[in-house]
Amino acid sequence: MDNKLYIGSVYYPEHWPRERWPHDIQLMKEAGVNVLRLGELAWSKLEPTDGQFDFSMYDDFIELVAEIGVKIVLGTPIEGSPVWLRHKFPDVVAKNKFRILHAERGHHCHNNKDFAFHVSRITTKMAEHYANHPAVIGWQLDNEMRAVPCYCNVCEDGFRDWLQDRYGTLDQLNESWGTVFWSQVYNTWDEVKLPAADQLTITVSQQLDFNRFQSDSTVHHMNRMVDIVKKHGPHQFTTHNSLGLYLMLDLNKLGEKLDYMGVDFYPHVDSDNIDTVLSQDLHRGTKRKNFWVMEQKNGYFNYSDYNLAIEPGLVRLWALQDIARGANAVLFYRWRSGRYSWEQNPNGILRHDGTPRRAYYEIQQLTGELEAISSQLAETEVEAPVAILHSYEIAWAFEAHKQYTNFSYRGHIISYYKALLRMGVTVDLVDPSVDLSRYKFVIAPSLLMVNDDIHQNLMRYVENGGQLIIGARSGMKNWENVTIDTPWPGLLSEMAGIEIDEFEVLPDKYTNTVSYEGKEYSVKVWLDMLRLTTAESMAVYKEKFYAGRTAISRNKYGKGVVYYVGVMGSEELFRDLITHVADETGLSYTSLPDGIFVSSRVKDNDRYTFYVNINKEPTMVKLLENGNHAVSGNSLSGEVLIKGLDVLIVHS
Amino acid sequence: MDNKLYIGSVYYPEHWPRERWPHDIQLMKEAGVNVLRLGELAWSKLEPTDGQFDFSMYDDFIELVAEIGVKIVLGTPIEGSPVWLRHKFPDVVAKNKFRILHAERGHHCHNNKDFAFHVSRITTKMAEHYANHPAVIGWQLDNEMRAVPCYCNVCEDGFRDWLQDRYGTLDQLNESWGTVFWSQVYNTWDEVKLPAADQLTITVSQQLDFNRFQSDSTVHHMNRMVDIVKKHGPHQFTTHNSLGLYLMLDLNKLGEKLDYMGVDFYPHVDSDNIDTVLSQDLHRGTKRKNFWVMEQKNGYFNYSDYNLAIEPGLVRLWALQDIARGANAVLFYRWRSGRYSWEQNPNGILRHDGTPRRAYYEIQQLTGELEAISSQLAETEVEAPVAILHSYEIAWAFEAHKQYTNFSYRGHIISYYKALLRMGVTVDLVDPSVDLSRYKFVIAPSLLMVNDDIHQNLMRYVENGGQLIIGARSGMKNWENVTIDTPWPGLLSEMAGIEIDEFEVLPDKYTNTVSYEGKEYSVKVWLDMLRLTTAESMAVYKEKFYAGRTAISRNKYGKGVVYYVGVMGSEELFRDLITHVADETGLSYTSLPDGIFVSSRVKDNDRYTFYVNINKEPTMVKLLENGNHAVSGNSLSGEVLIKGLDVLIVHS
């Protein structure tokens, strides 16, 4: 695989007449496209009937594009399983809570044996056929997977096996789930069922484990494919195009066997860009490594209740925003606009009539600009001096027991995240179990559940001098979604130097006020009342019967410091607090104008700082470091004006 | 059948003691009632057990009413199938998406063989019995039919047959539906299924065809009955009482074999009258012929979450509004208020205790007023110089692929329709395939799909001098709900003299502005950006990056003119544009006060112009033509004051 940025698209040879191919390939060449994804929805073309394979169309097409130097990422065509497969094996489709087949696109049962057989067979056939093709550099396994819950008998047996692996004995399962509650003790393993609609009661621990099982089943399905393609083509990379901020599939586990994280981006034209950069920081954080953007929106979206015209400049901006936070490849979805069924809007670089849309010319401009710096950039890594802890299992614990409609796990994370964005500080979103030593400080917005590994990991980090901010609703539960029987925040109490006596959860109509460093902040949603053991009080409540009680504490521990922030809902408070921590830890930061997103890619002494302006108006920005315009080479310093919907790359 | 207007009601002899009948009939006589509908919910009375028929109660009742000259329209009693039928044949009930029986009133499977057998048998028995009864002038087949989707095996087989008829080969089906999309190619016919919940993916073309199949199945069910009653009583007319603005059943196909369109009206007391007159113009437009109102609300409604007391005058107004736009018969629902189950509100002309409500006296007044002009009026036809194109299949295409929640096909049609109402111009709502030569101009608010027939029909109209207004979101798809691969608006491009480069679909929070003839208009929902080929620009956008681009164009074509209106959401703009077209085509119009609805019924030199005032306050109206008060004979000219909730009929 060449050392350069990949800019490309997605093509469906089976959708268009062969006579058209050369014209499309000529247009790709002129646009500077150097990679295509193919095949991820072509099962019925590649295996038209059970066991008969025909790769000739793809061979022909790949030969043509290879001639102009375009590389290929092949998709395994699992999501759109062929009609003949489901006609023969209806149970490859997932069953709903009522144990009735209920399908949507991609709703396969990942534990079904017939499904596994056919997935493995076509993956093997494709891997055998394309492992040594010089143009095929990698594989995307399946497409935008979800951890679809399936309530079939195979999944029920599989779940029981999974639980036996996890808990060993039924006594341990009973104790871990607290089945004594509501008298739901299991006497035999065959009494253990899926949380289907026919179950009189479903514990929140069972639901959490079912989510784990679903996610594991999906990861297992993917790893089956990874093993096959790696066996035949160990030099070819593997990736998957994740749904981005989708919560139900654990990206950390999904990423383990993959060479690169991959992700799709479909931002709204009027988006505030937060979800985009959050997803980038999450996918980069997963392997702490650059990633691939397998689908980048460039035109109209097909799944939205509105569709703004794409402002000039936005297609180029989206791609550069991807690169700014770690993308080493951006594939625009799709080459030519589709005509059929659910995707008929002009989502292609070409219109459905085959003529270029404005996007085409922006992509051409982009590839031109990147040409000189592409290989240098490809070797850089994003500078992220701070980590935010993000756990899928905690997210599922909240999902399994949705109590408070105005609390959102992701929303709470974002309120810390935004504070750092405005300071120009890039963060990794990482699992609480990863080595944190590289980070200046770490924020754990809501560690609802804590296990020994996480506890030890955080202790190690703080004892060695790390600074840790723990947010509200932390340390309350063990890893089975069960409340501990010691004072909150449990395992975190000692390092935080506090205990929590009481709390309240406010509906939207109520707030309280917190006083911190002489300034008052409105707080809401969840308020913990802290009792200090070894910590000092940093902020107190101002209202209601608990006025004067501590809301935020600070505790020196080992060589480090632990903050406990017992409140939610004030980005301003979080920014002021984080500023304090940044000052203590010597992290440099700035104060960015609205609509400006900054991040740096660095290698050795080379630094490329991206200033992305999502405002339609020109915006004045003070550079973090002086340097040269990465494309023109002009020298830049101090304050510069960035045009609306433009991106400035400063090389220093 | 006599040449007069029919004013009547609906009676259920089986609901009341026989001893009561003479009193009811005496009251009918005094009210001037001359027609009754009977039997449409009497199956279990007429065939109490399987195969045993007993028409004696109906014979006795009909004999009594025939004595006072009242005519009978008999309903076939299908909607309320008897319990014994469903107990014996549970599958006469429709199955839901999960292929589980899920019933509501009237949810029969129209393809079930047992259902067809029993429907045909009771229809035959009734037709044999009543074909030659002098009082029975016609038949209402079934009641307020819906094209209920049924997902049973019989429907699945039926759908497959229907598709074979339509497409011939599986290759053609695959190509027409674009099954290459998401790899859903069919290899054998038995792989083709209904769009049920167990299907992994359902294309929007499949869904459209399923809607067509449902509608055709329902029409087929009705035509079976039409053939039977016409065989025995060719002199008796046939009709059906449609649900009015119900979308899922194609009234054009339903109307083909019927002698008259029939429809039910249940306006709210505080209605703005638009849905009522739209439904009248649609039902009249279907056969371009006068129609029957089989049920006209006269009292409290049973299916509403509120129930205003009926203002004095409103019952008479509703009936005259029916007649004003083409009703030759108005049957008030129902004679005496029902006591049972879902219909216990006082919906009758009599209370549930058998005493007259105020409505009784208004009906008495109405029959008195109409007496002298009834036979003359019955021969007139409504003057409708303009057509609006309205297609059920296009409506289903939008339903099959609901993308934009703030777009409504009917709502968009209404925005043009209202402009014409305020100008005092009556329109026919007609299918795009009908001969348009009679119309001064034609409006096609959204021809999403176009086929060759429609294209030729419109070409013919314009080439011969017609003026055609084409609205936004037109010409994008072929007749299978698939986007074309040539520039939009496809087959309409040449006559419109434009191509569409881009568009946007705004959420409710955004608008743009259009400048037309020096005036500015706020537009929303859907905005097309036009590129002129032979057309001239009439209006341009004022905002965003596409300011200056054409929003409305005008193209001379043949002897006619084609306008393309690329915007939605401004009735004011539409009125100003239509005024321009009216001036060009020499159509006379006026400007009506709010709450006044005007239409004319004409024959030769006789013209009856109806001025309906839905305001509670007296309203001054400038007459379109001077003439005489149709009832009193007084001469009327210039401006006249119409009382609140009153109707003025001017004969000229």
Add this chain to the structure above:
Amino acid sequence: MDNKLYIGSVYYPEHWPRERWPHDIQLMKEAGVNVLRLGELAWSKLEPTDGQFDFSMYDDFIELVAEIGVKIVLGTPIEGSPVWLRHKFPDVVAKNKFRILHAERGHHCHNNKDFAFHVSRITTKMAEHYANHPAVIGWQLDNEMRAVPCYCNVCEDGFRDWLQDRYGTLDQLNESWGTVFWSQVYNTWDEVKLPAADQLTITVSQQLDFNRFQSDSTVHHMNRMVDIVKKHGPHQFTTHNSLGLYLMLDLNKLGEKLDYMGVDFYPHVDSDNIDTVLSQDLHRGTKRKNFWVMEQKNGYFNYSDYNLAIEPGLVRLWALQDIARGANAVLFYRWRSGRYSWEQNPNGILRHDGTPRRAYYEIQQLTGELEAISSQLAETEVEAPVAILHSYEIAWAFEAHKQYTNFSYRGHIISYYKALLRMGVTVDLVDPSVDLSRYKFVIAPSLLMVNDDIHQNLMRYVENGGQLIIGARSGMKNWENVTIDTPWPGLLSEMAGIEIDEFEVLPDKYTNTVSYEGKEYSVKVWLDMLRLTTAESMAVYKEKFYAGRTAISRNKYGKGVVYYVGVMGSEELFRDLITHVADETGLSYTSLPDGIFVSSRVKDNDRYTFYVNINKEPTMVKLLENGNHAVSGNSLSGEVLIKGLDVLIVHS
């Protein structure tokens, strides 16, 4: 059973280590706890496998608590049936409308034979074992029961039997339900089905009878248990903890065999207290007797989308509010906060870590305050001089035919109820069939259905001098949810001296105005237009075409008076009217400040008047009678200041 107030809690010995028990019991002793509920969720502990019983843990625990004099109420552990039971007999779970198993906590089929067998067996075993235990004073049968609709075959057969009992013949059933409507006549009993999803049409009479059947099935299930425990322990009392304002189970029938009504209270911290006192007046009214509060919230709630911190004083206030309106026992739920599944919030008197929450100390204060007056108070009864008629069957009739979304049966009752609360008058909510002679006057907010018994009962009351206020939407239907065929309000017409000609039901955007005694009131929702026969007009409408027609009438009848109030929605109008009636009947009343709730418990010459202040601020109240502070003995007279969230008990 001792003659005293019981203050206690709920304990789960199976949730905590035995070693912890002595510490908990010591804490109970110090808090003054004198009663515990045990066992209601312990089936899998008491019968770990089918037919093997083990009461040893409970024996041990009860022995320990008995030592400190704490009494026990044992729950039969039905709600949380064990997993082994459902694994062996899946059909003990209820089936949903589609006849598919669909469970939630407690969703058992009350007619299933296997369920009945196992319920009876464990109840028998427990009763045998504990009937003669001196500490066990009573039984709570099952837990927070709902009348879960089940659509299984056993219920279908049971419903058919129930209907045969009720109607005798199928002809009578057909006539009573009005099956002639929509042609749904039954020919054989096996055609009669449950109102499941596979039924083409379901009458509102069938639905009402199905609700009756569900409720009866649930009562039957409970009475089975009552009979068993009473056979073995006739000296032990029986109760059930009702869901409070739950509508679908007829508390009057449920209460027949019980010794005491029991109820659970989970008020919101920011509640306006209305639902609480209404539920108290309803449960006391059911048997016109003091009742038990089996669960009183004392901490965080587990089923709410927010959770305010409990204000200091509120736990004590809630308990005293219970006692103020008739509770002779208050059990705080639960002793120690739960750790598992759906109930992990700190809902215990102790935290999950075993330390006392603030609630502990308030309960300690409460038991101390009550000590001296406990036995006296236990013998008093609540003074309720007025009755409001409340019928579950009428509520179901409205549910079976939900027409008007802005009408609520309970909401309408509350608008009368609030007027009386503000006047300081305590009411019994009673079934329309109970002897009313004890009441100064009676309000029937909406007697939608009337039968002969109720008619006679009301006649008797009025003829003997009672004053009766009948609200709108009354007398329209017979007891089968079928509209009568005589003028409204039917059987009530003669005593009310009116007939109703017309009515209207307004959506929220409309109101009308009524003039009463020179003052104008805005009315809404439902407006009856009265025609006077023997009554006089008290109030008339001011707007619309029916301005001047009577809205409220007054009719002398026998020695009494009947008012018909044809309007809804004005508490102010109701208060002024009730004030008039109170004056006529010589009932004394006051005018309470907002947030103050008054009620009296009396015996002979002893009167304890409770003044509950739900305001957070101190509030000045004029005493109804002078007397002494019931705890301190200080004399009190005239106006006194009650602290925020405090309760004053005046003994006089």
